[in-house]
Amino acid sequence: MTDRIVIFYGSKKDFEELIARETDKNQTTIPFMELIQHYNARLRPNESGVRESALSHNILVDNCIVRADDYGSVLEHVLSNFVNIVTLNHDIGSLFVHNPPRKVRDSLRSTYGDEIEYFNTEYPDLTREKLKEVYSNIDADILGQSNCKKQIISGMYRLITKTNNKPVVLMLYGPSGVGKTESAKSISKAMGGELLRIQFSMMQTTEAYNYVFGAEHSKGSFARDMMARESNIILIDEFDKVNSAFYNAFYELFDEGHYVDTNYDVNLGQAIFLLTCNFGSEEEIKKKLGPAMFSRIGCCVEYEELSTEQKQAIVQNWYNAIISSLKEDEKKEIQKTDILDWFLKNAERYDNIRILKTKLENAVFNRLAEAFVIA
Structure with a gap:
C-alpha cells in the first residue's frame, strides 16, 4: 500500500530539492533499489541476502525515493510491474518518482490515476526584462558579432508573446571558434541552469540512432536528457553532422515542442534550440538539411571571422x-x-x-x- 504518489519531471537538482523539502531526516526513507532486493528475495530467496523474517510481513516506511538512474539497473519487466513490485513487501507513506519511463508512469496511472501529484522543474518565463539580461550577458561575453546578438534576441522575443507552444529554433553558422558555442553558454547562464549540450557528431550511426529514437530503457537517450535538463536552452553542436535519416525525429519537436521516443515523451514548448554548423551560407545549410528540415529553423544567424x-x-x-x-x-x-x-x-x-x-x-x-x- 502507498498513501501518496509524487511524480517529478525535470532536473536532478530540483528533484533533490523537492526531496529535501518533503521529507524529514527523522523519517524512515529507503531507496528504490532496496525494494528491488526484497523483490529479488521473493524470486530467489537463497541468493538475495534478505532474511526470511523480513518477507513474512509488510515493512512500514515513511518514504521511498526512485531516482532517474535507478531504472537503468533493473530489467524490463520491473518497469511494467512497477506498482506491484513497489508494494510487494512494503507499506509506503510517500513514493517519490523522478522522470519515470512511460511504462513506469502507465503502471502508476493504472492504479492511482488522479491521486498522483505532479511536480516539475520551473523554467524562467522569458520577459522583456529577462531578454535584456540575456542581451547584456551575451554582449559582455562575446566580442564583436553585433548582428548575431541582435538576431538571437529577435528570434527569442517571440516566446514573450506565448501565442503558441512552439519552441524557438536558431541555426548559428560560420567558422569554427568565433563564438557560437560560447553564445549558447552565455544565454543559458542568463536564463538559469547548466546548458544542455548535445554532440551527435561524436556518435557512430547505430549509437546515434539509439540515442535519438530510444532503445533499451537502461541506455541514455535524447529524450531522457531533455527531460532532465536544468536549462531551457538546448545546444545541438554540428547539427549538419547528424545523419539526414534522423531529421524526421525533429519535425514534431520543432513544430509543436513535443518529442517521443521508445521510453519517454517530453514537452519542450517554450525551449530554445540553438543548432550550430560550420557552413558559410544559408544556401549551403538548406542544401545539406533539405527543405523540410530547413523550413523548421526560425532564423539562420551568421557568425563572422573576428578582427x-x-x-x-x-x-x-x-x-x-x-x-x-x-x-x-x-x-x-x-x-x-x-x-x-x-x-x-x-x-x-x-x-x-x-x-x-x-x-x-x-x-x-x-x-x-x-x-x-x-x-
Whole structure:
C-alpha cells in the first residue's frame, strides 16, 4: 500500500530539492533499489541476502525515493510491474518518482490515476526584462558579432508573446571558434541552469540512432536528457553532422515542442534550440538539411571571422584569467616572459579561437613546468 504518489519531471537538482523539502531526516526513507532486493528475495530467496523474517510481513516506511538512474539497473519487466513490485513487501507513506519511463508512469496511472501529484522543474518565463539580461550577458561575453546578438534576441522575443507552444529554433553558422558555442553558454547562464549540450557528431550511426529514437530503457537517450535538463536552452553542436535519416525525429519537436521516443515523451514548448554548423551560407545549410528540415529553423544567424583587434582583446582576457589563477611566484615567472606580447602580435595568424586559447595556455604551463618541476 502507498498513501501518496509524487511524480517529478525535470532536473536532478530540483528533484533533490523537492526531496529535501518533503521529507524529514527523522523519517524512515529507503531507496528504490532496496525494494528491488526484497523483490529479488521473493524470486530467489537463497541468493538475495534478505532474511526470511523480513518477507513474512509488510515493512512500514515513511518514504521511498526512485531516482532517474535507478531504472537503468533493473530489467524490463520491473518497469511494467512497477506498482506491484513497489508494494510487494512494503507499506509506503510517500513514493517519490523522478522522470519515470512511460511504462513506469502507465503502471502508476493504472492504479492511482488522479491521486498522483505532479511536480516539475520551473523554467524562467522569458520577459522583456529577462531578454535584456540575456542581451547584456551575451554582449559582455562575446566580442564583436553585433548582428548575431541582435538576431538571437529577435528570434527569442517571440516566446514573450506565448501565442503558441512552439519552441524557438536558431541555426548559428560560420567558422569554427568565433563564438557560437560560447553564445549558447552565455544565454543559458542568463536564463538559469547548466546548458544542455548535445554532440551527435561524436556518435557512430547505430549509437546515434539509439540515442535519438530510444532503445533499451537502461541506455541514455535524447529524450531522457531533455527531460532532465536544468536549462531551457538546448545546444545541438554540428547539427549538419547528424545523419539526414534522423531529421524526421525533429519535425514534431520543432513544430509543436513535443518529442517521443521508445521510453519517454517530453514537452519542450517554450525551449530554445540553438543548432550550430560550420557552413558559410544559408544556401549551403538548406542544401545539406533539405527543405523540410530547413523550413523548421526560425532564423539562420551568421557568425563572422573576428578582427585582429578582437582576437587581441580575447588573448588579453584569457591571459589575465590565467594569471589570476596562479600563485605569486608563478605570476612573476610568467610576467617576465614575452608570452603575452608574442600572442598579441601573432593573434591574426589564428583563424580558430579555440586553437589560439590552447596555444596560449600551453605556452604558459610549459614555462611553469620548466621553471618549477623539470628544472
